[in-house]
Amino acid sequence: MRRENAMSELSTLTHIQRLEAEAIHIMREVVAEATNPVMLYSVGKDSAVMLHLARKAFYPSPPPFPLLHVDTTWKFKAMYELRERMAKESGMELLVYQNPEAAERGINPFDHGALHTDMWKTEGLKQALDKWGFDAAFGGARRDEEKSRAKERIFSFRTASHGWDPKNQRPELWNIYNARKNKGESIRVFPISNWTELDIWQYIRLNDVPIVPLYFAAKRPTFEWEGGLFMADDLPRLEKVLGYCPEITERSIRFRTLGCFPLTGAVESNATTLNEVIQETLLTTTSERQGRVIDKDAGGAGMEVKKQQGYF
């Protein structure tokens, strides 16, 4: 590997260096101006990079805010493992929130479809933010992910009921962020807004950022459901919810994006190393979020509607 000191060429910071500096600057602004910030941590690769940036931003102090995982109880086991490990390593407090109503009503991705996301994630997030009174929440969303995100501010203002008004966003000039708000209102902050998927991978590669092993290909138990390929992460539970035992086949698969295991499609792959994963990503012909069902609701405007309701 090359170990060139990029600093020898003074005037040319690389794009990765500039993105990193921008994200760190954003995080420090929030800590300086918000009263009770929190970092939303979904355990995916974007969250992993965001957490790494936070540790860098405040080093040698630990990041001065907790991690919040809005849990749906349907995440992959490997995600729960990494979550615990990273909380320990970073020295940050880990808060886990599960919407009690969703738990009580047994909301699951098979029977309830979109309601699953709405109850566990959208409602769960709102409840969690209200419970602890957070006035600023970091999220790992990127503008290249989806059309409505492309227009969202880095400091995205939310009303007291967590609503987002895309037509009435605060102008955001230079790198000056307006973090002022009235009581009850809050801001969502997206420090990696300007990163692309490739930037994320390159950063992980450069910094050895720990990510969930599911991003790498391995032989895993899979089943087909509604035209997609899924991993049977918890077979007894699947069987209970589906009402039958799906046909399980061992396949070499990996995930391009991680959400709830029944909602996140796997791809067949032999990419077992980071370089191979990046290679596959670059050569691939389907966009990243295709594995997720969420964008397809409500036609082309799926995410925009969800965000107005308070989804991240």
Add this chain to the structure above:
Amino acid sequence: MTDPIYQTEALIAEDIEAYLDLHQHKSMLRFITCGSVDDGKSTLIGRLLYDSKMIFEDQLAALENDSKKVGTQGGEIDFALLVDGLAAEREQGITIDVAYRFFSTEKRKFIVADCPGHEQYTRNMVTGASTADLAVILIDARKGVLTQTRRHSYLAHLIGIRHIVLAVNKMDLIGYDQARYDAIVADYSAFAASIGIAGFTAMPISGFKGDNITAPSANTPWYSGPTLMGHLEAVDVNTAAEAAGVFRMPVQWVNRPNLDFRGFSGLIANGTVKPGDAVRVLPSGKTSTVTRIVTMPSAGFAGETAGDGDLEQAVAGQSVTLCLADEIDCSRGDVLAASDAPPQVADQFEANLVWMADEPLVPGRAYWLKLASQTVSVTVSQPKCTINVNTMERLAAKTLELNAIGLAEITTDRPIVFEPYTESRTLGGFILIDKISNATVAAGMLNFSLRRAQNVHWQALDVTREAHARMKGQSPAVLWFTGLSGSGKSTIANLVEKKLHALGKHTFLLDGDNVRHGLNKDLGFTEADRIENIRRVAEVAKLMTDAGLIVLTAFISPFRAERDMVRALLPEGEFFEIFVDTPLEEAERRDVKGLYKKARSGALKNFTGIDSPYEAPEEPEIRVDTMGESPEEAAERIVALIIGDWMPVI
């Protein structure tokens, strides 16, 4: 369709390692595209994304589908659909907000802000332009230079964009006519010179057909300049210019994990810094030396990111944490700068403002100003002029409405560290925030300071205000007596001063008698003069507290805003508002100086309580009810509270 020539699939497939190493050294360019609705802006961006292969197969399938349904290109691929994101925009067929798009080539990563063209979206364009290194100004070759071309060029220039590209688009629709192209360029050139644009790069293109986008077009053999992509890859970026400047870093956050570590975190705005460099903290003027540039040691292979533990050097554009050799005062809002060439410090400026809110500017009202990490309270004067962005005419104005651009004076409630915007975007660009709604109402660019306060502030005083106070064995304070004429302010203030004096305190009483006859004898009793009267008294009181004194003032000071201004001028805990509360009827009954009688007869104008309002304090530190407490009792209570309870013991 052109072949995507910018992504070397072969290299990716053969040697991913080499490919990634190559791409880790890419630089980043941010640019905006501006033009009116039909100039083909979104199509051009869609084309750049397409040609740099940033569109995936599923997106392409959706695009083809959408092109047939809602496209405007007669069923052919409508690249604009890739870019126009929000549902409302798709319905109306226009771009409302700024959308950010990303693509990269082998040399660079690009962030493009797609800005709306209509005049009512001037603020959106300014927003997109504020972070841009370059602007692509699109012209429809069939129409030539239009009003919006001039407006966009003016705005791009105002925001200080260093590279302007004039993209004469839709060349296919005029048969690639060189004469027409040359005429448009000549026309634009004359206009650009008239508004001070030093240079620009013109090129004939077709976003729809792909001419001169990534490869020289066979349709324009007469054009020998760069392709659009070639030019975007070659121009120098802002951080390069910023790195060449003198060191400046606004302090965002003080990093203090334990007693052994104190670091100052920020994003370097200009220049470079190394351990051993002499730095100055502004506005205090104190100096020290950089001992360490701290970043987190990285587990990964290093050098590429700023993550290799302590750095030997850091440059503009990097976020770092600096440690200094001396334990000096430095906190959020301060600026660390090269010791021998510090930025200026001042509290009154001329600035260009772009108004961004539906509610117009209210001259004289207090707004928050945020500049780098400094947030201060400011007032804005009535604008000197506004600029008609279509004709560049300067017009007289009383206020600034949504999307108006104007020149105004700004007064901050305390000195701030700044540089002219033309020298530093970071230390010259600011936003104004409404204090009630918290909305961002304006973007501003400082031109210069109107007072030479900076020369005074550069030299830190060796004998500090703390030293002055220590020698007197007391904490400085201002006891601000406010109340109606004849309420008993002076009487009580006099008694308090006598008691403090008897306790060995160093005091001074400012009242109408010793101020109005000298310092303020040029002032009358209009509202403006009353405000100025209080401002001067406040400044004198502040100087006296710097000298370590306990200052007592006895002025009607009827306006809450002015009393708050005095409070903001002083360090926290040094301002005590004492409301001498006497009902108007009682004060008028006493009428010690016969003034109420004169006012009632009309011989005295603007008299507080009669024909000028008195805004009673909402939360004074002390309230004296003169109907229930004698002056002697009140004075006794005030001294006990202030000396006994509230004032820190030195």
